[in-house]
Amino acid sequence: MSSRVLQFREALREAMSEEMRRDENVFLMGEEVAEYNGAYKVSEGMLKEFGPRRIIDTPISELGFTGVGVGAAMVGLKPIIEFMTFNFSLVAIDQVINSAAKMMSMSGGHYGAPMVFRGPSGSAGQLSSQHSQCFESWYANCPGLKVVTPSTPRDAKGLLKSSIRDENPVVFMESEQMYGLKGEVPEDAEFLIPLGKADIKRPGTDVTVISFGKMVHIALEACEELAKEGVSCEMIDLMSLRPIDYDTLVQSVRKTNRAVVVEESWPLASLSGEIAYILQKRAFDFLDAPILRVNSMDVPLPYAPTLIQAYLPNKARTIEAIKQVLYRN
Numbered sequence: 196m197s198s199r200v201l202q203f204r205e206a207l208r209e210a211m212s213e214e215m216r217r218d219e220n221v222f223l224m225g226e227e228v229a230e231y232n233g234a235y236k237v238s239e240g241m242l243k244e245f246g247p248r249r250i251i252d253t254p255i256s257e258l259g260f261t262g263v264g265v266g267a268a269m270v271g272l273k274p275i276i277e278f279m280t281f282n283f284s285l286v287a288i289d290q291v292i293n294s295a296a297k298m299m300s301m302s303g304g305h306y307g308a309p310m311v312f313r314g315p316s317g318s319a320g321q322l323s324s325q326h327s328q329c330f331e332s333w334y335a336n337c338p339g340l341k342v343v344t345p346s347t348p349r350d351a352k353g354l355l356k357s358s359i360r361d362e363n364p365v366v367f368m369e370s371e372q373m374y375g376l377k378g379e380v381p382e383d384a385e386f387l388i389p390l391g392k393a394d395i396k397r398p399g400t401d402v403t404v405i406s407f408g409k410m411v412h413i414a415l416e417a418c419e420e421l422a423k424e425g426v427s428c429e430m431i432d433l434m435s436l437r438p439i440d441y442d443t444l445v446q447s448v449r450k451t452n453r454a455v456v457v458e459e460s461w462p463l464a465s466l467s468g469e470i471a472y473i474l475q476k477r478a479f480d481f482l483d484a485p486i487l488r489v490n491s492m493d494v495p496l497p498y499a500p501t502l503i504q505a506y507l508p509n510k511a512r513t514i515e516a517i518k519q520v521l522y523r524n
Contacts, residue, residue: 198349198381204237204374206348207313210355211238211275213384215245218273221359222249224260225277225314234279235315235374261287261312265294268310273359278314281330281368295364296339309362313355315371316344317408317459318507324495329460331407332469334366335437341365341390342436346411348378350434353388361390370409393440395447399429402517403447405470406457407433410508414457417513428517436466444470445477452483453520457508462490484520489513 201209215221222245223238229252232239242250253260257278264274278284284291295308318327335342341363345351351369358365396411397418406414411432418428429447433439448454454474456467467488474486489508496506518524 196381196383196386198379200377201348201352201380202374203348203351203369203376203378204235206352206378206380207237207355207369208239208241209380210352211359212241212244214356214359215241215249217384220271221273221275222251222267223275223277224251224253224264226253226255226279228252228277233277235371237374238277257283257287258290261290262294264310265290265298265308268295268308268364269298269306274310275359276310276312278312280319280326280371281314281316282326282328284312284314284330291334291340291364291366292337296337298339299363300339307362308364311355311358311365311367313358313367314369315374316368317370317372318496318503319371321498321500321503323498327496329458329491331368331436332460332464332466334368335466339364340437342368343390343434344368344408344436345434346373346408346432348376348380350388350394350432352380353386354390354434357387357390360387365390368408373409388434391435391438391440393443394432394434395429395443396432397428397430399427399451401427401451402429402453402455402520403444403451404428404430404455404457404513404517405433405444406430407436407466408459410457410459413508413510414513416510417517420510420514421517426517426521439466439470439473441473441477444474448474448478449481452481454482454486455489455513455516455520456486457489457513459491459508461493462488463493465490484522487516487520489516
């Protein structure tokens, strides 16, 4: 399969464009997605190709245009709803949770809402508390939704195409800090990555390190640093946060006997807590150390860059956790 190097934003654009060429029912709607080419230039050039009926600029009214998207999905269209940031999705969360996620169940199977909600999540630099939050665990908590978080341009393309084709509402969470990240991306218009399957980014034998989104790169840096000391880390990228590929995680921990979960989110009621619970339930007899988590600090994200460094998971904290489960501290 031939490939070429694309930025993360370009991989997302290619995925949406290929699916819009394939299916005339797919359309993109959100703030500044058309005339401005997208707040992060993800939809650059798409208005010119697909026109204003399929690349639709909206008012600054997330609740309104998300509701329009849910209604469109119910009658056979395939909307992609872009939030300028998932922090703004809180204004529309009633439509995501109480309409899209529950529609199939509440209508007795007569109506679904096959659609994608996408945009950046998590810290994006000095944007302070209201624009730097992680909502993966919030949305993953809701039955009826699928939740996806890619970590590379390749994964972004394959997962977004699968999300657009899925018959369920999918929450597709990106990282604003990764839009310029470059990587190899297959050119195949039928390149798909199945939802609900984790990816072993780095095989290993001594400890299982689990993460998703941009924290995958922090985890990989820690694994590479520890390799210099002879530690063999198996690094698993969840990719799908609902459903979670528990089988791959359990199989890995039964081999390595140790686990560390790295997550850019607050510790209480987090995905890392859920993963730790499942691992101790299904692999308890194989564990040689308690499962450790590396989370953001349990406070609103500060503005000062020094405090942001202290707040977020980083390579040093990840290495410390891995050494702790290996009893090397």
